[in-house]
Structure formats: structure tokens, C-alpha cells
Amino acid sequence: MLERIRIVLIGTSHPGNIGGVARAMHNMGLTDLALVAPRCEAISADSISRASGADTLVHSAQVVDSLEEAVSDCSLVVGASARSRTLPWPMMTPRALGERLPEELQHSESRIALVFGREDSGLSNAELQRCHAHVHIPTNPDFSSLNLAAAVQVLAYECRLSWLSHQDQPASDDDEVQPLATHEELEHYFAHLERTLIAIGFHDPATPRQLMARLRRVTLRSRPERMELNILRGILSATEKAAGKVAMGQRSSDESSSDNHH
Template sequence: MLERIRIVLIGTSHPGNIGGVARAMHNMGLTDLALVAPRCEAITQDSISRASGADHLLHNAQVFATIEDAVGDCTLAVGASARSRTLPWPMLTPRELADRLPGECQSPNARVALVFGREDSGLTNEELQRCHAHVNIPTNADFSSLNLAAAVQVLAYECRMAWMGQHANEPAAQAAPRPDADDALASHADLERYFEHLERALVAIEFHDPDKPRQLMARLRRLYLRARPEQMEMNILRGILSATEKAAQHKQPRE
């Protein structure tokens, strides 16, 4: 399970924080580190020093230009942040997130991304809306700011505890039927392609006006991310959109 969890850092500005994250990950047995548009060099004397023996994670880290690229092959993306400022989103505590992981990783193509934002401003609303859910660490309300590595450590610890619980019940877990390939969840990249297709179709039938969006696409994004469609279901939905576009093209203009 732990090998299916990716830590994604967006816009990190201090190499020491990247090193601290690597150390926190290695402490808890996580190995997959992704950096999105970092604002600093990932491998420096400071980051290696802060990694304290986990610098192999720094050297193996993948660097991406966008969040979409970093989580494209993931089936669940969870943004570490307070609630979105413009539109409520499913919110989890770290423990609730961990409780979901054993079942989440049953899907044959499962991969989970835990997404962390910039040290100074966190994740943007647009980035948060690329996530299926948000996770918020319940801190002291009078002093709620967490160091990036500390935030990663909290979630990584909960992931490890979930893994240990699953390992302790391994015989029962092995007896459970395994899902087959037809049950594979749609990846984040599949969903992004669907959202692009959906918006195009809604514009074609004049249901959606991009100049007056009224948060329509954000609300539809929240709906489908909450539904967690499978790949086969996504193929059906894409087929419906293609048929809708075709019908719209052949629609006779009103007199």
C-alpha cells in the first residue's frame, strides 16, 4: 500500500523543506516524491543535510510542470489544505484519510497522491479543485501554521499506521475477492480529459456560457470527483458526450 502513495509538493521555495519532507517520508516507508514547479533547487547541501540519510528520495524525485502532470496516473488525489474559500469540497481528517487507504488500494490501478502547497500561500482554489477531497490537520486555532515537513510527517504517519493495520489483518484481506480489471478506477488524467470534453459539449448545446460560468464546471468537477467513476463508466460517459456533440451539430437552426 505504501508504495502506491505519492507525496506531491507544489511550488516549494526552500530546499531545506524538500529535504525535511524526504526524511519524513523515509521515516514512514514512503518512496514516491514528486515536485511541481519548485521555486528552488531540490538538491543542495541544505536539502541533503535536512534529509539526514534520505537523500536518495531527492535524487529519485520526479519534477513536473503542473499538478495535472504530477497526478495524472493517480486514482485519488487529496489536497492538504483548509476548506476551499469559494466552494465547499469533501473534507477529511488525517485519520479518516488513512482509514480509506486500504480499501482505496484494492483497485488494480490504484495510486494515491497527497498534495501539499507552497509554504507561503498553500494550494490555490484551482489546484484544490483538481483534488477528489481535502485533508485538514486539526491544529491549535491560535497557532495553526505547520512547517511543510511537519505536515507531511503527520499524514505519512497516518498512512503507515493504516498499512500496519492492514498488514496485521493480512490473512483476512487475502481471503477477500480481488477486483478485476473492469473495476479499475478512472485515473486523474482520464477525468481531466472528461472535464474538457464535458465543457466542450455543454458549450455546444448552449447550456454553458464560458463568459458567465457561475461555477458550473467547478460544481460538476466536484460531483464527478466525489462519484469516483471506473474506467468503463468513464468510457460510457465520454460516448454520451460524443453523441451529444454529434446531435448538436445536426440540430436544425430555429426559424
């Protein structure tokens, strides 16, 4: 279970924090680290020193340009958030996250990403909207700022507790568990959905009024299986086809009317 939990750091500005995160992960048995557009050199004397023996994770960390690349194969993406947003997203505590892991990872293909933002500004609204849920560490409100490695340590600890409590339970039969849609598959669906809504005149990109953000929220909250998402995309394709036929018929009617006038 722990092997399929990925820690994702976005825009990290200090190499020592990357090393500190590697140490926190290694303490709890996590091994999958991804760095999104780091603003510092990932492998340096500072990162190796702070890793305190966990430098293998620093050297093996995947460095990518975008959040989408880092989580494309993940079926659950959880963003660490310290602030409430104008569009509320499902929020959980670290303990609730840990309790959820066994069910999320019961299929061998499932992978989870825990996403942490920049030291100075956290995750952007756009990044948070690409997460299924947000996790908030209930710190002292009078002194709520957590070091990046400390935040990772808290979540990694809850992941390990969950793993330890489920070690003796029999594994689920993969044939009975349908794989959930991955982040990449969901992003393709959202692009297809927006394109279709524009085609049928339901959505105007110039005045979105958070329509796509709200549709993201309801879809991510439902956790669709891959097969269910394929059905939804089939409906969208059929809708696009029908809309195209209507538009073609309308053009033919207009042309016919124009010819009659002449």
C-alpha cells in the same frame, strides 16, 4: 500499499523543506516524491543535510511543471488545505484519510497523490478543485501554521498506521475490482463535458457562475470507474453529434427560406 502513495509538493521555496519531507517519508516507508515547479534548487547541501540519510528520495524525486503531470496516473488526489473555500469540497481528517486507503488501493493499478502547497500560500483554488477531497490537520487554532515536513509527517504516519493494520488481511481479487478513472482521464472528461455544454448552449464560458467547478465537485465525489467514465464520454459524443445534426438542419432550413424569398 505504501509504494503507491505519492507525495506531491507544489512550488516549494526552500530546499531544506524538500529534504525534511524526504526524511518524513522515509521514516514512514513512503518512497514516491514529486516536485511541481519548485522555486528552489531541489538537490542542494540544505536538502541533503535535512534529509538526514533519506537523500535517495531527494535524488529520485520527479520534477515536473504542473500538478496535472504529477498526478496524471492517480485515481485519488487529496489536497492538504488549511482554509475553507467559497465552494466547499469534501473534507477529511488525516485519520479518516488513512482509514480510506485500503479500499482505495485494493486494485493493483490504483495510485494516490497527497498534494501540499507552497510554504507561504498553500494550494490555489484552481489546484484544490483538481483534488477529489481535501485533508485538514486539526491544529491549535491560535497557532495553526505547520512546517511543510511536519504536515507531511502527520499524513505519512496515518498512512503507515493504516498499512500496519491491514498487513494480515487477504488481498482483494483484482478481477472483481473495476479500476477507477485516473486524474488524466477525468481531466479529458471535464474538457469534453465543457465543450459539449457550450455546443448545446447550456454553458456560457463568459458567465460560468462556478458551473464547471460544481460539476467537478459532484463528479469527483462520485469516484467514477474508468468504464463508467467511458460511458459518460460516449453520451457526450452522441450529444455533440446530435447537436451538430440539429445545427446543420437549421442552417439548411435558413438557406431554403432565403432562396424562397429571392
